[in-house]
Amino acid sequence: QKEVEQDPGPLSVPEGAIVSLNCTYSNSAFQYFMWYRQYSRKGPELLMYTYSSGNKEDGRFTAQVDKSSKYISLFIRDSQPSDSATYLCAMSGTGGGNKLTFGTGTQLKVEL
């Protein structure tokens, strides 16, 4: 079993829809939770970062962490065609070089 599980999609939604992307994990030592966005033929870029449990909002994006369920989510409101990308969750613990463990990524397409 992988340490981080993420549905690879692809996920196709109409413009304006609310998108929910999710990851589950098994390592209870993870404390830092990130979402990266990767456009085609580009490197990933950090979208959201959350420490421990709770919610964080940034414009149309909301990240949620539920450590008791080992479950994290990214919500995108009023989705736009420019949101079409692969979304990667990533997480790390403290110490040990803080290596990131990535999910496999979910491919999202927002259609006009």
Place this chain on the structure above:
Amino acid sequence: DVKVTQSSRYLVKRTGEKVFLECVQDMDHENMFWYRQDPGLGLRLIYFSYDVKMKEKGDIPEGYSVSREKKERFSLILESASTNQTSMYLCASRTGTGYSSYNEQFFGPGTRLTVL
């Protein structure tokens, strides 16, 4: 803006060749990383370095080595390329020193390597 550059976007090599992938960052970051990205497997860490001349193995170091002679440059070396090393290779760098907790990594655009 942080900039991480990789020497090639696309590279085609033959089995058995020695391959060098170069990565340069311009933000004086101490930490640098090499990943490979494969469909269905996500990003997997090959090697990382937290200081000049320092290196640590990641999750899949077999068949690879690295070199960090200068702070801004981190090289990935495939000693004898094999077809199962065909992949997208991503370099990243990170702020912070040592084992600091916050982990924003900045990625380069990637090198798509094909080994024939």
